[in-house]
Amino acid sequence: MTHERGAEAYLQIGDAAERTELTQRTLRYYEEKGLLKPPTRMDGGFRLYSAEDIERIGRIKQLKDLLGFSLADIKEMLEAEDVRSQIKAEWDKDADAAEKAERIRAARQMTLKQIALIDQKMRQMAEMRALLAERLAKHDALLLQWTGEPTSPVSEPVGAAS
Amino acid sequence: MTHERGAEAYLQIGDAAERTELTQRTLRYYEEKGLLKPPTRMDGGFRLYSAEDIERIGRIKQLKDLLGFSLADIKEMLEAEDVRSQIKAEWDKDADAAEKAERIRAARQMTLKQIALIDQKMRQMAEMRALLAERLAKHDALLLQWTGEPTSPVSEPVGAAS
DNA sequence: ACGAACGTTAACGCAAACGTCATGGTTTTC
DNA sequence: GAAAACCATGACGTTTGCGTTAACGTTCGT
Structure with missing residues (x-):
């Protein structure tokens, strides 16, 4: 199910993974490595990804798969951006x-x-x-x-x- | 120094590495993994790379860096080719x-x-x-x-x- | 209110693609 | 013919980028 929080729609990690064609593990890994800012959480601690978050994940995929950058490089770039x-x-x-x-x-x-x-x-x-x-x-x-x-x-x- | 063998010019591994912008280790590794056929050798056992060999190495780099294939994939492709x-x-x-x-x-x-x-x-x-x-x-x-x-x-x- | 589905952290595992010695032979140069 | 430069093989180490499992908490559907 898709969640709501004010006006925006949030995805929890399973849906986010499906949407971006990555695994949950990968999303958590990116967060752990500082490529993704810690997303908002539900009361119980479940992650909720915003549309912005999803976009950023897509950006990471592009930089990795299309241009072949390492995650470390990508982190620097995103920080600069x-x-x-x-x-x-x-x-x-x-x-x-x-x-x-x-x-x-x-x-x-x-x-x-x-x-x-x-x-x-x-x-x-x-x-x-x-x-x-x-x-x-x-x-x-x-x-x-x-x-x-x-x-x-x-x-x-x-x-x-x- | 560049070597000769009949009409062709051969490079030994150091020069080959410089030419292709890879390391000697990488060239040996590619050979070990079956991506490069064992090159000819000098009497003492030093590897001698032909122009064809160099081209093939370039091809491998392309497939890896440009298209992002794994060495295993590349091996299959080269075999098919x-x-x-x-x-x-x-x-x-x-x-x-x-x-x-x-x-x-x-x-x-x-x-x-x-x-x-x-x-x-x-x-x-x-x-x-x-x-x-x-x-x-x-x-x-x-x-x-x-x-x-x-x-x-x-x-x-x-x-x-x- | 209870089971199914989903999520959390922590820890260990792992394959790919080399890097880095160590040890010893070869080739070139002076 | 001896040093300097180059190479061979083998073995172990390292980094990256996740996969997998365990043990346990949360949310949802009915």
């Missing part, structure tokens, strides 16, 4: 502008690095895709030669970054 | 056509799977890149607002697959 929400939260009190700017700059750098990495990987993938398409053509040629076979066409490759 | 070179080698003797066709079909399937995975990952990356670009814009907006700063433009995203 949190600067935005943190600053918004304490925006008026303690208006130490210089330090805030510095932290935003750091977050910006993180983002730039991630974008650069994505671009690099996408280029390499495009390259690799081209090679695989060639190889596929060779296989198809052989199959046609030996067994007069119908071979499905290769879908178009994707454009690469400059 | 080897079908082509194997068939070429023994092409006329033992002309068991049916079996050969089947093995080529298997290799073809491997290739198709890899292409599909690449396309999927590229789509996800494009999506993620877009989000990062948005985030970057927000950072830039904040920096401009607080410190009247010059911010470099974001290079264009790459095209996604259909």
Whole structure:
């Protein structure tokens, strides 16, 4: 069952695990490692994950599976990113502008690095895709030669970054 | 020093490691795990890696770092791929056509799977890149607002697959 | 109000992918 | 021909990222 708390809907760990396609163990592990802030709890101690929490978990999966970062790296990144929400939260009190700017700059750098990495990987993938398409053509040629076979066409490759 | 053996140039393990940006340990490990065929040796037992060997190592790195496969998976893939070179080698003797066709079909399937995975990952990356670009814009907006700063433009995203 | 389903912490286990010696042979260089 | 640089094998160690089990508390459906 999905829970409610004020206006928001919360998931307990089983549903959250299902939603994110991770295990409960993994969620607890991420929390233990500091990648997830301790979620709110029910009176009995059951964890309740907010929509934000779920999003963050998705973000972790992306960084891990898609870009191949270690959990330690991801932790650093998320901490750097949190600067935005943190600053918004304490925006008026303690208006130490210089330090805030510095932290935003750091977050910006993180983002730039991630974008650069994505671009690099996408280029390499495009390259690799081209090679695989060639190889596929060779296989198809052989199959046609030996067994007069119908071979499905290769879908178009994707454009690469400059 | 680079070695020669007939017409080809061979690298011993130190140079090979440097070239591929792996460690000697890793190369021996890959060999031990059956991902690399035992390379030729010098009289004293030193390993000599051919250009083909180096290429194969690069292939392994790609599959690991770019697509995130485990070494076990990679081993299977490489074995399936080897079908082509194997068939070429023994092409006329033992002309068991049916079996050969089947093995080529298997290799073809491997290739198709890899292409599909690449396309999927590229789509996800494009999506993620877009989000990062948005985030970057927000950072830039904040920096401009607080410190009247010059911010470099974001290079264009790459095209996604259909 | 009671059993089924779900959750909690703590602790140990484990496979993958190497790192790091130790010990001893080989090749190159001067 | 001897030191310096390089390599081989073997064995044990390490880190990461969870899996699994145990022992026990909570929530829910009826």
